[in-house]
Amino acid sequence: MLPLLILLFVLVPIAELAIIIQVGQAVGVWWTVAILIADSVLGSLLMRTQGRTVWRRFNQALQSGRVPATEVLDGGLVIFGGACLLTPGFLTDLLGLLLLLPPTRAVVRRLLVRRFALRMVDEMARGASRPASDVVDATAHEVPERRFER
Numbered sequence: 146m147l148p149l150l151i152l153l154f155v156l157v158p159i160a161e162l163a164i165i166i167q168v169g170q171a172v173g174v175w176w177t178v179a180i181l182i183a184d185s186v187l188g189s190l191l192m193r194t195q196g197r198t199v200w201r202r203f204n205q206a207l208q209s210g211r212v213p214a215t216e217v218l219d220g221g222l223v224i225f226g227g228a229c230l231l232t233p234g235f236l237t238d239l240l241g242l243l244l245l246l247p248p249t250r251a252v253v254r255r256l257l258v259r260r261f262a263l264r265m266v267d268e269m270a271r272g273a274s275r276p277a278s279d280v281v282d283a284t285a286h287e288v289p290e291r292r293f294e295r
Contacts, residue, residue: 161234168235184238188230191245195223218257222250 169177199219206213226244229237243249 157236158234161236164235165233181233181238185231185233188227188238188241188245191242192223192227192230195245195247196220196227199223215254218254219250222253226250 165177165181168180172180199216203213203216203220206216222244226241229241229244232238232241244253
């Protein structure tokens with residue numbers, strides 16, 4: 146977990162600054178700032194439209210009596226993608242765009258589901274191989290009945 150946090154809070158901002166400096170040297174400071182502002186505005190509009198679409202699909206799934214697992218995951222990806230687009234920088238904008246466009250979001254969603262499904266199967270296999278002494282028996286830890294006096 147620590148390497149991931151170091152990557153997110155140290156290396157990504159340094160890479161973002163390096164790319165912003167390179168783009169600023171190539172096209173100029175004002176064009177770079179204009180690109181970043183336009184990127185944020187367009188990203189917020191895209192997040193709004195995709196968020197509405199996901200919300201509509203979520204409600205349709207609930208009304209049809211289906212568990213909205215895909216819609217919930219899509220909603221989280223849209224929110225994360227929108228946050229990335231609102232963050233100034235070209236790397237986070239690229240990630241945000243990938244999470245907001247439906248075809249690439251579907252690919253990311255499949256990768257996440259596959260990763261978490263494998264992790265769940267692994268945890269379940271580990272749980273099944275534990276000795277019986279590690280398993281907590283719910284009936285052995287009954288809560289004593291409370292008596293209230295008047």
